[in-house]
Amino acid sequence: MNAEVRAMKTSAEQALAEAYAAAKARLPGNGAVQALREAAFKRFEADGLPNRRIEEWKYTDLRVLMREAKPPAGAPDAAAKARAAEAGKLAGDIDARRIVFVDGAFVPELSDLAALPPGLTVRPMAEALAAGDPRIAAHLGKVIPGDGMVALNTALMRDGALIHVAAGATVERPLHLIFAAAGTQPASVFCRSLVVIEPNARVMLVESHEAAAGHQVNAALELIVGAGAHVDHVKIVAGAGDALHVATLIAAVGARARFNDFSFNIGCGVVRNQLFVRFDGEAALANIGGASLLNGDQHSDTTLVADHKAGGCQSRELFKAVLDGRSRSVFQGRIIVQPGAQQTDAKMMTRALLLSEEAEADSKPELEIFADDVQCGHGATMGSLDRSLKFYLMARGIPEPEAEALLVQAFVGEAVESIEDAGLRDALMEQVAAWLKARGG
């Protein structure tokens, strides 16, 4: 019996099952959380690691990309903490409140949780799970049903941030969640955050994920954007060429809310960035964008579902990828307009710029529309740099690498522009410039 089950699992799946069995008694959470973990792990186990036979994972086969599962990270040691003190630089020098997690565990001495403004609550997830924080029971795992990787996260989640912003509160200083997988031994990290923004509140959230060699990160963030709230969320992913980052954003957007989401991916071997956004109230406005810069053998998959459950919302999705070397990008975007979500205005665009002949981009935009009075559209382009534009620049004396760099910056800049914070925009464009310089621009 045992042997039979084992035979059906890949060695990574087997290692995850063993890791869960060994860890579950010690993972934080009361009985209800334990039941949640148990159910989630069963769900994960039923399907196993997502693979190409599952439509949504056709281009990103984790059975292949994750041949082995690294052991769950232990408590971070001093060396890892020292390395993590440097993390979060990709966001530039924005004045933000740092909340630092090293190897998946909250590190108070690197974080700045002193003197939080009125209306803002920040609590480490491990502590909240252990203490039975009522917001966990109310929301965790309940916002939008996730998929198998979210289930795996739920089963093994250790720490992360529980953030609550009270109705009407404006959090002036952005919150910067820094997740550094910095241990010398490759490990797997499961971080889970829950952010509840009550109506008419305003906050900007920056997430930086940096992973050292060989680490495997599974990050999930559930975000509730209350009616009339204004939320900016920028996620930056960088890491070693053989690190793996699977992240899921689950967001429920209330009526008249403004939600600006941006995913920036520069570095990290394999990235699967899932965005499940549901419009629950009318007349919300969302900008969901992203940019990936890939080289070497990097693989980056953005999978987006924008589910318009309520009518009158406007969503704009613009995702760009720049590919060099033998890298590969995937964009799967689906806009759903539920019956009755009239006057939905949704436009989705994805563009891939191929700098090398060996790079490859796939895009699969889809519309599922069940209402008649809507404006929806999608488009996808893919191509190399415009030769005549390059010639125009070179004819003015600009050498080829610099001419290419200018054009690539313009290409990425169009997406980065949707970020409201100018400092952050500049910081990301500096990363783009550095990336181009490294390739010889």
Added chain:
Amino acid sequence: MLEVKNLHVTVDGKAILKGLDLTVNKGEVHAIMGPNGSGKSTLAYVMAGKPGYEATEGEVLLDGENILEMEPDERAAEGVFLAFQYPLEIPGVATMTFLRTALNAQRKARGQAELSTPEFLKTVREAAAKLEIGQDMLRRGVNVGFSGGEKKRNEILQMALLEPRLCVLDETDSGLDIDALKIVSDGVNRLRSPERAMIVITHYQRLLDHIVPDVVHVLSKGRIVRTGGKELALELEANGYAQYQDEAALAS
């Protein structure tokens, strides 16, 4: 300064220039006229190094040095400037960034130091003001949302900033209203100098009223078929190209 010798050029396998000879001395302005499709832009592009324009025979010498093997940016650094017939829009590349990158790249190639920000801004503002190019245009992406005439003025701005040795102007007058024609011509005339050679490609005498050429050439079917003084342009205006097309046909 410029010697084009027996130049043959093919584009997409099609022969366009078929043994073109042209010599332009320092300080001279030469006008090139000729029917549509005769190869004027092809000549301009091949001098600037546009990809896909293949010189199968002949040479283009700039002060004795063959530039045909050089990359477009190297030619620009050597002082070749082409004012495009159709200047391109580059969304997302700010005009100022573009001008500064170009200027500093050329300075670097010539072993000069980069301009400081205040020096650069001052130089651009002065040159732009002379061409009646406003600050709002400079703040936009390169040529983005510029009218046809504004794009042409922007070409002359680039030429003024880059101070080339050899200027090739491809139909810089097309799309210009009467006032803009005057502004652009004045801009070009300010750049006339004993050290600089210019080739002005045009269909119309009215440009040559402002930029008075030393020599006028007729290009037809890929060759220079006639060369004369500035009065040749007037003659063409009156009689058209019919006789030259026949001559070119006979010669080929």
